[in-house]
Structure formats: structure tokens, C-alpha cells
Amino acid sequence: MxxxxxxxxxxxxxxxxxxxxxxxxxxxxxxxxxxxxxxxxxxxxxxxxxxxxxxxxxxxxxxxxxxxxxxxxxxxxxxxxxxxxxxxxxxSRRLRIGTFQAAALHLLPPALTTLRHRYPDADVSVVDVVSGTGADEIAAGPLDVAIVASWGTPLAPSPHVRAHPLLVDPMVVVLPDDHPLAAARPADAEIRLEELRDESWVSILAGHAAREQFHDAARTAGFTPSVRFETESYDVAQALVGTGIAVALVSRLALSHAPGTTHRELARPRPHRQLYAVTKNDAGLTPLADLLIDLLRDVARDITATWDAPSGGARPAPEPQLGA
CATH class of the missing domain: 1.10.10.10 (Winged helix-like DNA-binding domain superfamily/Winged helix DNA-binding domain)
Structure with a gap:
């Protein structure tokens, strides 16, 4: 029975x-x-x-x-x-976030400040993740939101993961501030990548998508770069450029304006990376994830507005409006 x-x-x-x-x-x-x-x-x-x-x-x-x-x-x-x-x-109050360094420094803090003003009792945690593994950690369950990057090609997450575009982050060339090209060109002048064919380079470690993108761009420009220094950090790359021993391609978002450096925009086509917020498809149990994504997009718009501002008249990024 x-x-x-x-x-x-x-x-x-x-x-x-x-x-x-x-x-x-x-x-x-x-x-x-x-x-x-x-x-x-x-x-x-x-x-x-x-x-x-x-x-x-x-x-x-x-x-x-x-x-x-x-x-x-x-x-x-x-x-x-x-x-x-x-x-x-x-x-409903919990939010577990994973992010890589540049986003943690420049994109996430204004969004979290606004979120905490709106929901003071939110249970928020943030961990460092390698950008290439963020989508996998979302699918596996430890995180509610991950900020990740894709170099040159759109992100293709698994069917259980949803990618929310945030911003396009162009690569710029970072030069020693006494470099001849920096001295001969105004700050708003563009540099063609082939003009740097004879330089020593600091680059992201071999095997990383950013390194592959760099070599593809150099190949398109007609040269094989002489990579003298490798690092996993754009901050380290810029510090090395400041010593005068090399140049580097660095994401616009990750510019640290390290002592002894300057930067110039690259002539088109410019290498870039696309930043995304990644969530599970069934993110309804964590409503703060949707709010965070909206706030990240607001911050991204403010940041890119400063990039588009005329040279010499760039305005500081306005802080997002705080909620009631």
C-alpha cells in the first residue's frame, strides 16, 4: 500500500x-x-x-x-x-563576490559603498579570484557574483551561468616619462603599435589570455615583441616601466600612474578586454546580486565618461547617488 x-x-x-x-x-x-x-x-x-x-x-x-x-x-x-x-x-541579505585586482580597486568600491548605504544589514564578502576562473566558481556555487574579463572575444559561459556586460576596457601603452615618443608627442596623441617594435617589453605571464592578445596585436603590427620581463600584475608592470627599462601594454582601468611613467592611447584597432559580472541563471535567491550589477554599470559609465573626456578637461568620476 x-x-x-x-x-x-x-x-x-x-x-x-x-x-x-x-x-x-x-x-x-x-x-x-x-x-x-x-x-x-x-x-x-x-x-x-x-x-x-x-x-x-x-x-x-x-x-x-x-x-x-x-x-x-x-x-x-x-x-x-x-x-x-x-x-x-x-x-536575501547575503552577497558573496569574487573579483580580480583592477576591478576590486576601481570598479567595486563605489558600488559597494552605495549598496551598504541602502542595505546596512547586508552580509557582504569579497574574495580575490583569477579572472579566468570566476565563471567556473559561479557555476560551482561558492560565489553569487564574479567580476571577470575576456580579452578580445566575448565571454562564452556555461549554460548555467549568465554574463552581464559592464564595460569595454581598452589597452594603452605605458612608457617611461622620458621616452622619446612621450617627449615628442602631446598627451592626447595616439601611438601606433609598430612604432614600438624595437622596444623591450614587460608583459603578462605566458599562457594568460592577455599575453596571447598582446602577441596577436604585435603580429598584426608586423613584429615579434622582445619580452624581457613577465608578471601577473599590471601594477608590477607599470613599476618596472617607471625604472626606464621597458614599455608595457596595460588595461586603461588598471592604470596606476606609477612614478616615472606616462601613457598614450593606441591607434585603432586597439586591443581591449571586456568586463562582465557573472551570476547563476537562477540568481533569484540573492536579490542583492541584481542590485550590485546595476550599481557596477553605473560606476562603469562614470569611469568610461572620464576616458572620453577631452584631454586637460577630464572631470572626476561622480559618485553614484545614494539610495534612501
């Missing part, structure tokens, strides 16, 4: 409230539907379970026995509802 927990619960409700009509009200069913369910249970158990009378309904001995188990079902259901509500309440 197949035991249906719903039948046990129904008998417990009839016992508690003393009528089929009252049990029907609790279950949000019609009395006729409850009557049909009782008849089905009696056929299944092959024994009378409910005695109907002018003053309501009582249970037979068999019905009372089954109702005792129905009370267990009722208690379990109430506990499940309470614990689920607590879990959803926690998830």
Missing part, C-alpha cells in the same frame, strides 16, 4: 478541527474535494477512517492511529516552512 503523507495530514486536521469543512479551509480546498480525498483514503487503506455526524466528524480507531502520524507530518511541514523562511531571509 502506498502511504500518502497528504492523507495522514488530512486526518490530523479533521481530528484537530472536528469537521471536514474546517479541514478544507486549512487546506484551501472545497469541502467536496476533502470528502473525495477521505473516500480515496478509505479505499486505499480498506478501512473506515472518518465518522460523519450532525455535529461534525470524528475519527475511527484506524483514523486516529493514522492521524497520530499525520501530526508528525504537520510538525515537519511547519518546521520546513520556518527554516525555509529563515534561509531565504538570510540569502
Amino acid at each position: 502506498m502511504v500518502e503523507p497528504g492523507q495522514l495530514r488530512l486526518l490530523a486536521l479533521i481530528e484537530r478541527h472536528g469537521s471536514l469543512t474546517a479541514a478544507a479551509h486549512v487546506l484551501q480546498l472545497t469541502p467536496a474535494a476533502v470528502t473525495q480525498q477521505v473516500a480515496k483514503a478509505e479505499r486505499g487503506w480498506q478501512v473506515p477512517l472518518v465518522v460523519r455526524g450532525p455535529r461534525g466528524a470524528t475519527l475511527t480507531a484506524a483514523g486516529a492511529l493514522l492521524a497520530s502520524y499525520g501530526r508528525t507530518v504537520e510538525d515537519a511541514l511547519e518546521s520546513a516552512e520556518e527554516e525555509l523562511a529563515a534561509l531565504l531571509g538570510h540569502l
